[in-house]
Structures are given as C-alpha cells and as structure tokens.
Amino acid sequence: MSALFNFQSLLTVVLLIICTCAYLRSLFPSIMDRNKVGLMGxxxxxxxxxxxxxxxxxxxxxxxxxxILFVR
Structure with missing residues (x-):
C-alpha cells in the first residue's frame, strides 16, 4: 500500500523528510538557503x-x- 493511502505511513514519511532536511541543512547550509522557491523550497x-x-x-x-514498534 502506498504511503498516501495509509495515514501512519504518510506521517512517517513526513517526519523523515523534516528530520533529513534539517540534518542536511546543518551540513550544507548554503545549498539549502539559496533555493527557497520551487521543489527545493x-x-x-x-x-x-x-x-x-x-x-x-x-x-x-x-x-x-x-x-510502529509496539502497536502494529
């Protein structure tokens, strides 16, 4: 099943994107800061x-x- 149709999977993907982007911005701030519009935005x-x-x-x-660990 796709993450779009399962709410728990969708939340997991969104949290992973947020955490990954914050980590990558700490490593490469100039790349993230110059792209504030579009997909990179x-x-x-x-x-x-x-x-x-x-x-x-x-x-x-x-x-x-x-x-994920104990309820499923």
Missing amino acids: TFWKCARIGERKSPWVAVACLIMAFS
Missing part, C-alpha cells in the same frame, strides 16, 4: 520546521517509533 521549509520546532518533531518521532 519545500525542502528548505521542512528544514526550517525541523530547526524551529525540534522538540515537537522529536516528540512526534518518539511517538511514531513507539507506535
């Missing part, structure tokens, strides 16, 4: 969410990990 926005809301993203990752 989406990644820049995900990186900003990961940086500014990092405690909330971390809690969401923990809840998602718990639900």
